[in-house]
Amino acid sequence: xxxxxxxxxxxxxxxxxxxxxxxxxxxxxxxxxxxxxxxxxxxxxxxxxxxxxxxxxxxxxxxxxxxxxxxxxxxxxxxxxxxxxxxxxxxxxxxxxxxxxxxxxxxxxxxxxxxxxxxxxxxxxxxxxxxxxxxxxxxxxxxxxxxxxxxxxxxxxxxxxxxxxxxxxxxxxxxxxxxxxxx
Amino acid sequence: xxxxxxxxxxxxxxxxxxxxxxxxxxxxxxxxxxxxxxxxxxxxxxxxxxxxxxxxxxxxxxxxxxxxxxxxxxxxxxxxxxxxxxxxxxxxxxxxxxxxxxxxxxxxxxxxxxxxxxxxxxxxxxxxxxxxxxxxxxxxxxxxxxxxxxxxxxxxxxxxxxxxxxxxxxxxxxxxxxxxxxxxxxxxxxxxxxxxxxxxxxxxxxxxxxxxxxxxxxxxxxxxxxxxxxxxxxxxxxxxxxxxxxxxxxxxxxxxxxxxxxxxxxxxxxxxxxxxxxxxxxxxxxxxxxxxxxxx
Numbered sequence: 342x343x344x345x346x347x348x349x350x351x352x353x354x355x356x357x358x359x360x361x362x363x364x365x366x367x368x369x370x371x372x373x374x375x376x377x378x379x380x381x382x383x384x385x386x387x388x389x390x391x392x393x394x395x396x397x398x399x400x401x402x403x404x405x406x407x408x409x410x411x412x413x414x415x416x417x418x419x420x421x422x423x424x425x426x427x428x429x430x431x432x433x434x435x436x437x438x439x440x441x442x443x444x445x446x447x448x449x450x451x452x453x454x455x456x457x458x459x460x461x462x463x464x465x466x467x468x469x470x471x472x473x474x475x476x477x478x479x480x481x482x483x484x485x486x487x488x489x490x491x492x493x494x495x496x497x498x499x500x501x502x503x504x505x506x507x508x509x510x511x512x513x514x515x516x517x518x519x520x521x522x523x524x
Numbered sequence: 525x526x527x528x529x530x531x532x533x534x535x536x537x538x539x540x541x542x543x544x545x546x547x548x549x550x551x552x553x554x555x556x557x558x559x560x561x562x563x564x565x566x567x568x569x570x571x572x573x574x575x576x577x578x579x580x581x582x583x584x585x586x587x588x589x590x591x592x593x594x595x596x597x598x599x600x601x602x603x604x605x606x607x608x609x610x611x612x613x614x615x616x617x618x619x620x621x622x623x624x625x626x627x628x629x630x631x632x633x634x635x636x637x638x639x640x641x642x643x644x645x646x647x648x649x650x651x652x653x654x655x656x657x658x659x660x661x662x663x664x665x666x667x668x669x670x671x672x673x674x675x676x677x678x679x680x681x682x683x684x685x686x687x688x689x690x691x692x693x694x695x696x697x698x699x700x701x702x703x704x705x706x707x708x709x710x711x712x713x714x715x716x717x718x719x720x721x722x723x724x725x726x727x728x729x730x731x732x733x734x735x736x737x738x739x740x741x742x743x744x745x746x747x748x749x750x751x752x753x754x755x756x757x758x759x760x761x762x763x764x765x766x767x768x769x770x771x772x773x774x775x776x777x778x779x780x781x782x783x784x785x786x787x788x789x790x791x792x793x794x795x796x797x798x799x800x801x802x803x804x805x806x807x808x809x810x811x812x813x814x815x816x817x818x819x820x
Contacts (some may be wrong), residue, residue, distance in 0.1 A: 353563055355555075355558055355559060358558060359555050359558075362551055362554060362555065363551065366546040366550075366551055366554075367544045367545060367546050368544070369546075370544055370545075370546040370550075371544030374542065374544065375539065380542075384546075384547055384550045385668075387546065387550060387554075388550055388553055388554050388557075388668070388764055389649045389668050389669060391554040392554060392557050392558065392561060392649065392668075392669045392763075392764075393648065393649050393669065395554075395558045395561060395563065396561060396562070396563055396564050396651060396669070397563075397564055398563060399563050399564060399565050399566055400564065400566050417648070418649065421648065421649070448534070448537065451534040451537075451538065452534075452537065452538040452541065455534065455535060455538045456538065471539075474535070474536075474539060475539055475540070505531075505535060506531055509531055509534060509535075510531075
């Protein structure tokens with residue numbers, strides 16, 4: 342992240358903030374979309390978070406900590422927005438007409454199981470999971486970003502992973518799909 | 525049980541699916557919003573408590589115990605048993621008002637039900653902390669950094685707390701866009717509204733809301749709105765897109781409340797007066813109950 346850009350935006354330079362928005366918005370949108378599982382809702386959250394980031398930027402003491410600070414504002418915006426928007430965004434998928442159909446169906450099936458299980462998780466577990474597995478932050482950094490103890494971050498990740506694993510295993514168990522050997 | 529590698533691969537595939545590209549209109553809306561949004565400046569010198577010596581701690585603790593004991597003896601419950609007459613009327617009250625309840629946030633103008641008679645307070649992302657007492661059957665919603673919307677259930681929102689309004693050049697042809705530069709002071713916004721074609725505005729009148737100075741202006745809409753773009757006569761929009769309008773033959777009363785450089789505008793309108801009995805009285809009760817938090 343460009344330190345000079347952050348300093349200028351912090352001092353009230355709107356052009357610098359616009360550059361900062363262009364540099365960070367995709368990352369922030371990706372995080373919100375994954376936590377909330379709804380692109381439209383993620384868009385609303387992103388907008389609120391970016392305006393809050395602009396407003397509160399003078400309070401950021403160290404420019405080097407901008408990214409984590411912005412992540413925390415975004416995650417808090419997700420927490421604020423989500424409870425009123427418990428809708429299920431259904432998606433229609435096209436099943437490809439190919440020889441490796443069984444693999445594709447299994448992939449779709451796996452994703453559906455994981456999606457359903459993830460949507461059942463509390464938002465705080467989702468946030469830890471996304472920051473750790475999607476953003477790639479170590480657990481200590483996740484804890485610092487969210488302002489929670491390391492142990493809390495670890496247990497949230499543990500519960501989230503376990504729930505996904507159970508759903509994944511159960512999804513595979515009853516109708517184990519196998520690729521038929523050619524005669 | 526599937527193996528770990530298979531689970532990790534499936535999880536990664538699922539988690540990384542989809543596009544992360546921010547819709548350009550979302551970024552445009554934010555940059556437009558930023559143009560009329562002030563940054564918060566931290567207070568210059570933080571107050572630091574002076575370290576307390578142990579002996580002073582003991583003295584303070586002793587004084588606290590004595591104070592509590594004194595209060596208990598004078599105002600505490602009588603030990604004469606159930607049904608005994610109450611002691612002197614308690615003059616020690618924890619707080620003059622009940623603890624306010626944060627009102628929920630939302631992405632639409634539809635609000636969450638509020639508990640009648642409870643005091644609610646605005647929270648992030650709306651930057652001003654203000655509280656009010658909820659009327660029976662009303663809903664509330666923090667629509668984002670610029671608007672808090674209150675309304676009777678299933679009715680259009682007749683009461684809004686708004687920031688950074690951007691008046692349209694022409695309320696009937698609002699698709700022509702907003703005025704430039706955007707007026708930011710109370711006087712400039714009122715002048716802008718008064719200059720809009722088709723708007724009839726009353727003379728500004730001084731009043732107070734929640735103990736703060738305010739200017740009240742009432743706008744009257746046109747006799748017909750069906751010739752306007754999409755049938756709406758919209759006098760302004762907020763940075764993230766929410767618009768305010770006056771209905772055919774209706775009025776909107778605006779209170780520009782002193783809030784430093786840019787005013788807080790409390791918007792009330794009569795659009796649902798027919799469906800909602802006593803709407804004007806209820807709105808007035810909400811206005812009378814408004815209190816500003818010290819930091820807000």
